[in-house]
């Protein structure tokens with residue numbers, strides 16, 4: 001997928017539909033001079049609903065959709081006719097989409113499953129027609145209930161891809177090469193830093209018809225938490241991965257070829273600790289995930305992983321994506337790690353996001369006028385007084 005097509009954050013103004021007003025009508029017909037109240041109820045306004053869709057991988061389809069408005073409920077009519085319900089607006093989003101309030105940055109909800117639905121904004125309920133207000137002491141109620149107002153909100157949708165294993169490493173560590181070897185994904189590979197600019201996913205087949213999803217994210221460098229390189233914004237795509245695979249090249253290009261093993265080990269450990277520190281600055285909860293370390297490019301230089309394994313306390317593998325060395329063992333180890341019960345739960349708390357003040361300013365939230373009608377009590381705003389309808393209908 002071209003880089004420009006990977007959209008993982010959009011901002012949208014949403015408004016549900018307002019409820020239709022109840023109708024105030026008194027029945028009149030030939031030879032029925034005082035037919036009594038027969039005003040019908042207003043219809044419900046449309047909801048704004050988010051729905052998970054496993055066929056979507058990005059928020060690209062919402063990039064140019066700045067406003068999503070559900071339609072209003074129809075007004076009630078005479079002869080106790082109901083108003084039509086407003087049409088719901090269903091926003092399809094990829095699984096793993098998190099919803100934040102667009103003005104405060106507060107976390108609201110998240111969609112994880114295919115077809116999972118979330119009513120983001122409820123449509124207003126329709127008002128009751130005057131037929132409901134008839135009583136022995138008030139046989140001609142000359143009022144009806146207004147419809148409930150619409151709800152509106154700016155939202156930010158953020159995609160946090162749902163993968164099982166996330167690859168973490170400096171640029172040029174060989175992350176994309178590994179993904180291209182173990183899955184059918186075709187990420188861009190080159191010997192310059194920051195080849196990968198957007199997250200890439202691949203499905204890795206393991207023995208016995210099993211598979212897991214692997215996410216390759218752009219490289220991280222020291223100081224990424226202060227915005228260096230591509231920053232840490234892509235780390236949200238590994239927030240929900242069950243296992244993190246750290247990747248550090250065993251052969252460092254600018255080091256002498258015959259450097260002793262001790263300095264190589266020290267260098268690998270240093271790189272690993274820098275990556276760990278950057279992850280911690282982004283979200284300390286990332287460090288609670290299971291970690292494995294892969295020493296890449298072992299076709300150039302070999303190393304005994306045992307001392308490193310003891311020192312770091314995590315499994316270490318020597319691999320080469322070029323010769324295929326160590327790859328089956330790595331896949332098996334990742335699979336075994338994914339099967340562990342403590343790694344099945346990938347819940348993580350979502351910190352509020354920072355909201356750009358410029359985005360907040362340019363939203364035009366115009367509200368359209370209702371059809372002027374004599375028998376509707378529909379325009380109700382701040383001075384919306386429900387006290388006279390107490391005990392009847394939806395104000396209870």
Ligand SMILES: Nc1nc2c(ncn2[C@@H]2O[C@H](COP(=O)(O)OP(=O)(O)OP(=O)(O)O)[C@@H](O)[C@H]2O)c(=O)[nH]1
Pocket residue numbers: 169170171172173174175176177178188189190191192193194195196197217218219220296297298299300319320321322323
């Ligand atoms: N010899 C050797 N070279 C490798 C191996 N894996 C990757 N490379 C080379 O290392 C360079 C960088 O590989 P990439 O897979 O693009 O690295 P990356 O980690 O995805 O880099 P960014 O996308 O920039 O973060 C490429 O020139 C690869 O050919 C390996 O196992 N052995």
Ligand SMILES: [Mg+2]
Pocket residue numbers: 175176177187188189195196
């Ligand atoms: Mg890459």
